[in-house]
Amino acid sequence: MGNTAKISCRGLWKVFGPDPRGFLRQHGHTPGPGDYAATKHVGAVQDVSFDVLEGEILVIMGLSGSGKSTLIRCLTRLIEPTEGQLEFENRDLLQLSKREHIDLRRKKLGMVFQHFGLLPHRTTLENVAFPLEIQGVPQEERNACARKYLTLVGLDGKEDFYPRELSGGQKQRVGIARSLTTDPEIWFLDEPFSALDPLIRRELQDEFLKLQQSLRKTIIFITHDFSEALRLADRIAIMRDGRIVQLDTPEMIVARPADSYVAKFGADAPKEDVLSAGAIADPNLPDVLPAQHVRASQKLSEIIPQMLTDGESRVVLNRDNLPAGVLTKERLLSAVFRGN
Amino acid sequence: MTTVDTNAARSSGGAGGNSLTYAIGLRCMRLALAAAAVIAAGYLMNNLFVWARDYPESWVMPISRYISAFFDWLGYKADFGLFTFRDLTRAVSQVLEWPLAFTEGLLVSGFGGVPLLPLPWVTVTLIFSLAGLLLGSWRLAAILLGCFTFLAVFGVWEPAMNTFSLVLVIVPFAALMGMAAGVVLAGAPRLERGLSPVLDVMQSTPHFAYLAPIVVLFGFGQVPALIATVIFAAPPMIRCTLVGLRSVSPELIECGRMAGCTKWQLLSKVRFPAAAATLLLGLNQVIMQTLAMVVIASLIGASGLGHDLLIALNSLKLGTALELGAAIVVLAVALDRLSLAASRYDPYKRGEQKRRRGILLFGVVLCAATVAAAPFADGLHLYPAAYTVTSAPFWDAVVIYVSDEWYDGLQAFKNFLLSYVLIPSRNALLWLPWPVVIALVAMTGYRIGGGKLAATVATLAAFPLITGFWVPTMITLYMIAMAVVVSILIGLPIGLLASRNERLSSFILLICDTLQTFPSFVYLIPVVMLFKVGDVAAITAVIAYATVPMIRYTNLGLRRVSAQTKEAAEAIGCTKRQLLWKVELPLALPEIMLGINQTIMMGLFMVAIAALVGTKDLGQQIARALSDGDTGRGLIAGLCIASLGITADRILRTWSRKRSEALGLTG
Numbered sequence A: 001m002g003n004t005a006k007i008s009c010r011g012l013w014k015v016f017g018p019d020p021r022g023f024l025r026q027h028g029h030t031p032g033p034g035d036y037a038a039t040k041h042v043g044a045v046q047d048v049s050f051d052v053l054e055g056e057i058l059v060i061m062g063l064s065g066s067g068k069s070t071l072i073r074c075l076t077r078l079i080e081p082t083e084g085q086l087e088f089e090n091r092d093l094l095q096l097s098k099r100e101h102i103d104l105r106r107k108k109l110g111m112v113f114q115h116f117g118l119l120p121h122r123t124t125l126e127n128v129a130f131p132l133e134i135q136g137v138p139q140e141e142r143n144a145c146a147r148k149y150l151t152l153v154g155l156d157g158k159e160d161f162y163p164r165e166l167s168g169g170q171k172q173r174v175g176i177a178r179s180l181t182t183d184p185e186i187w188f189l190d191e192p193f194s195a196l197d198p199l200i201r202r203e204l205q206d207e208f209l210k211l212q213q214s215l216r217k218t219i220i221f222i223t224h225d226f227s228e229a230l231r232l233a234d235r236i237a238i239m240r241d242g243r244i245v246q247l248d249t250p251e252m253i254v255a256r257p258a259d260s261y262v263a264k265f266g267a268d269a270p271k272e273d274v275l276s277a278g279a280i281a282d283p284n285l286p287d288v289l290p291a292q293h294v295r296a297s298q299k300l301s302e303i304i305p306q307m308l309t310d311g312e313s314r315v316v317l318n319r320d321n322l323p324a325g326v327l328t329k330e331r332l333l334s335a336v337f338r339g340n
Numbered sequence B: 001m002t003t004v005d006t007n008a009a010r011s012s013g014g015a016g017g018n019s020l021t022y023a024i025g026l027r028c029m030r031l032a033l034a035a036a037a038v039i040a041a042g043y044l045m046n047n048l049f050v051w052a053r054d055y056p057e058s059w060v061m062p063i064s065r066y067i068s069a070f071f072d073w074l075g076y077k078a079d080f081g082l083f084t085f086r087d088l089t090r091a092v093s094q095v096l097e098w099p100l101a102f103t104e105g106l107l108v109s110g111f112g113g114v115p116l117l118p119l120p121w122v123t124v125t126l127i128f129s130l131a132g133l134l135l136g137s138w139r140l141a142a143i144l145l146g147c148f149t150f151l152a153v154f155g156v157w158e159p160a161m162n163t164f165s166l167v168l169v170i171v172p173f174a175a176l177m178g179m180a181a182g183v184v185l186a187g188a189p190r191l192e193r194g195l196s197p198v199l200d201v202m203q204s205t206p207h208f209a210y211l212a213p214i215v216v217l218f219g220f221g222q223v224p225a226l227i228a229t230v231i232f233a234a235p236p237m238i239r240c241t242l243v244g245l246r247s248v249s250p251e252l253i254e255c256g257r258m259a260g261c262t263k264w265q266l267l268s269k270v271r272f273p274a275a276a277a278t279l280l281l282g283l284n285q286v287i288m289q290t291l292a293m294v295v296i297a298s299l300i301g302a303s304g305l306g307h308d309l310l311i312a313l314n315s316l317k318l319g320t321a322l323e324l325g326a327a328i329v330v331l332a333v334a335l336d337r338l339s340l341a342a343s344r345y346d347p348y349k350r351g352e353q354k355r356r357r358g359i360l361l362f363g364v365v366l367c368a369a370t371v372a373a374a375p376f377a378d379g380l381h382l383y384p385a386a387y388t389v390t391s392a393p394f395w396d397a398v399v400i401y402v403s404d405e406w407y408d409g410l411q412a413f414k415n416f417l418l419s420y421v422l423i424p425s426r427n428a429l430l431w432l433p434w435p436v437v438i439a440l441v442a443m444t445g446y447r448i449g450g451g452k453l454a455a456t457v458a459t460l461a462a463f464p465l466i467t468g469f470w471v472p473t474m475i476t477l478y479m480i481a482m483a484v485v486v487s488i489l490i491g492l493p494i495g496l497l498a499s500r501n502e503r504l505s506s507f508i509l510l511i512c513d514t515l516q517t518f519p520s521f522v523y524l525i526p527v528v529m530l531f532k533v534g535d536v537a538a539i540t541a542v543i544a545y546a547t548v549p550m551i552r553y554t555n556l557g558l559r560r561v562s563a564q565t566k567e568a569a570e571a572i573g574c575t576k577r578q579l580l581w582k583v584e585l586p587l588a589l590p591e592i593m594l595g596i597n598q599t600i601m602m603g604l605f606m607v608a609i610a611a612l613v614g615t616k617d618l619g620q621q622i623a624r625a626l627s628d629g630d631t632g633r634g635l636i637a638g639l640c641i642a643s644l645g646i647t648a649d650r651i652l653r654t655w656s657r658k659r660s661e662a663l664g665l666t667g
C-alpha cells in the first residue's frame, strides 16, 4: 500500500434543499440541526475531509441515512457537491469539463450498486460489455474482455442469461464484473452485499478479498454492517449525520473509539480477532520484564490460549524486537470482555 | 365543527344506543336544510337581481370572438414578410401528403405504374395474423385473422384500409412527437409543472373541439384530419413517456453515467430500453385515440369508415351504419390486441430469437408469394364482390320492426322520461342563479380540499360564465349528471357481482375490455336505432359509453379490501350484509370515487359527440361552430367541457386521496 493520496477531499458539503449555497453562507458553515429543520434543508454530507490512499480499501460505515451514498456520489460527481475541494491524482475534479469528466469515468472509475443496477434488456455478457460499448470498443474485443471478467467472478456459462434469470448473488457478480471491465483505478462499491443473504454475503466478501489481492485497486467500500467493515477494511471511516466521526484502522476504531457512538459499534465486535497485542499493551514498562514475549502485531486470538493456561504476563515486542509494553492477564481479559 | 361535537356529546349522553339512527337523521336534516338554503338563496337572487338570473350580455368577455378573429387573421391574412401563414400551412399540408399518399397507395389505390399494388387483402390479413403470432400467440393470430377476414367478407375492406392508412401515418407522427416532448419535459421539471395543466386541458377537451381551428387553418380534407388527430393523440404519449422515464430506477441511470454515457447514449441505451414497456403502453393509447379521432375527423373530410358511417347515418341507413360501426369496432379490437401484445412481448425469452426468425422468414416468403400470385387469381387481390355478405337488410328490418312494434312503448318511455325527469331537472338547474351554482362549487371545493382547491374550482366554474356559455354548459351538466347517476346505478351492482365471483369477474372484465376499445362514435348507432334523436338518445349513448369504468373500479376497490380486515369483521360476528355495508363499501369508496371520476370524464367526451344526434348543449355549439367555421365558439365550448371535467376531477380525486389517507390505504 503506497502512501500517496489517490483521492483527497477537503471541506466537502452536500446540502439538499431550496437554496443550499445561500443556506451555508447564511449559517457561516456551522448550521445546527435546528437550522436545517427550520429551512427544510438536509445536510447529507457536512464538512468532510479525508484522503483515500493508493491501493487501500477504505470502508465508509454508518447507519442508514448517515450520508454514505451521498458522499460516494459526490466523489464520483454523480451528485454535484455544494461546496469543498475534490482532487483526483492532484487534479481538481470540480474544474474538469464535461468531456474530461466523461473520459475520467470511462477510463478510471468503476462502481458497484446495492441493487445491482443491471440493464434488464441485456444479457449478462452484454451487461458486462456495456461500459466498453459506450466507449465504442468493437464488439469482438469487448465481448472477449467481458468473458474474461465473467470467468474471473465465476460466471462461466451464464453469458446468455438475462438478469432476471440470475440469483441475487449472481447478479452482483455481474455487477462486479461490469465495474471491472474498463480496468478502473478506483473502485466504488455502495453497499454491494447488503441486499444478499448472510451466507452468500460471506462468500462474496471472501471472493472480493481474493480479487483485491490480485487487482490491487484503490477501493472505497460502503457498508452499514460493522462486521463487514472489520473484515474488509484497511481503514474505516465512521459516518454519523453527514460527518465523519472517526477515520482509523479497524483495530484502533475498536480499541480507541472516538466517542460513545463509535464505541457502540465496537462493543459487539469479536475483539480477539480485531485487536492485536500492541493495541492493548501497557506502555509503562515495569523494572522486571516478564520472561515470555509476544509480537505487537499478533491478534489476541492467537495469544489467549497460552496466556490463559499459564496465567503469566507477556512482554510485547515491536517490529524492531524492542519491548514496547507489557500485557497482563487482567488487561487481556478486560480488553476482550469489557471493552476498554 | 363545534356544533357537531356538542350534538355528538348530547346523543351519547341521552339516547345512547340509538346514536347511529340519530347521526343519519342529523345528516338528512342538514342536507334538507342545505337544500332549503340553496332554494331560498336562488329564489331571492332571482327575484332581487336580474344580473343573477341572466348573466348580462355586456359582462361577457368576447374571448371566443377574439379567438375567431385571431384564427381568421392567422388563416387568411397573417404575413411574416417572406411568407404568409397560409403558405406555411400549405407547406405543412404538402409535406404530410407524401406519407399519406404512400400508405394510401400501398393499401387502397395503388400507384399508377406499379403493378402489384395495392397490397392484396390476403397479404394484409396474413401480415397481421403473423404479427399476432409473433407478438402474442396462436389465439391472437386467429383473432386477427378473423378480424381482417370479417372486413373483407362484409365488403368494407376499402374504407377500412382507408382508415388504416391514415392511422398508419398518424401513429408514428404522434408517437414520435409525444416521445420527443416527453423527453424534453422529463429533463425540465419546471417546464413540465407549467405545462401539466395544459396537458390536462388537452386531454379533457373532447375530440370534436379540435376540428374547428384546424379547418380554419388547414381547410377540409385528409391532411387536416390527420393534423387534428396527431394533436389529439400526442398528449397520452407525452404522459406515458414522462411516467416511463421517471420510473427507470435511479441506480440504472447512475450505472449509465458511471460507464461514461453521453446524454444521448444514456437516453438510447439505458432510459428508453428500461422504459420500453410503458412506452409501448403509450403507443397502444395513441393507436386507440387515433382510431377514435380519425372516425370523428370524417366530419372535416377524413375518408374511410367514419366517412361512410356519417353518410349512412345522415341518410338513416341504419343497417349499413351498424355494419360500418361493427367494422370500426373490429379494426379497433384488432389494433388494440396487437399493440397490447407488443407491449407485453418479451424478446429476451429463451429461444425467442429462433422463433422470431422462423416466423419472419415464413412471413416474408408467404407474403411475397401471395403478392406475386395475386395478378393471376382475382380473389386474392380484391375480395370478390360476389362473395361479400351484408347484414344491413336484416338490421334495417330490425329497425323497422322496432319502430313498428315497439314504437309506442319506446315513445311513451321517452316522453315519460322527458316530461317527468329530464326536463324538470334541466329546468331546475337552469333556474338556479349562477352565483349560487358557483358558490356551491366553491364551497364543495373548500370543504374537501381547502382554500386553494376552492379557488381553482370556482375559477373553472366561472369560465363558462364569463365566456358566455353558461346555458349550454348547464345543459351539458344536467345531461352528464343524469347519465352518471344511471351509470352508477348500473355499474355499482355489476362491479359488486364481479368482485364476488372469479369466473363472472373474468367474463365481465373481458366485456369491459372489449367495450372500452370501441371508438365513442360507434355507440351512437344503436341508440339512434332505438330513440332516434334528442336528449334521451344522447344520455343513453353516454350511459352506454361511460359505465365501464364504474364497473371496473368498483370491482377493483372491493377486491382490494384486505382479507384480514374482512376476517376480523366476520370474527366479531358481522353478517354478510353488514360486512358489505359497514366494512367493504366504506373501504372501497375511494376507489369507487375514482371510477365515478372516470365515468364523468368519458361521459363528457361522449356528450360532445352526442351533439350529432341533436342536443342543445356544448356539443351542439361545437358542431355548429364546425359547420359555420366559427373557431372561437368551437374552441371555447370545448374548453367549457374541459372545465367541467377538470372541476369534477380535482374534487373527486382530492376527496379520494384524503379518504384513502384517512383510512390508511395509501400506497
Ligand SMILES: Nc1ncnc2c1ncn2[C@@H]1O[C@H](COP(=O)(O)OP(=O)(O)O)[C@@H](O)[C@H]1O
Binding pocket: A016, A017, A042, A043, A044, A062, A063, A064, A065, A066, A067, A068, A069, A070, A071
Ligand atoms: N435527493 C435528495 N434530496 C433530499 N434529501 C436527500 C436526497 N438524497 C439523500 N437525501 C438525504 O440525505 C441523507 C443521507 O442520505 P444517503 O446518503 O442516501 O444515506 P445512506 O446512504 O448513508 O443511507 C438522508 O437523510 C436522506 O434523506
Ligand SMILES: [Mg+2]
Binding pocket: A068, A069, A070, A191
Ligand atoms: Mg445508501
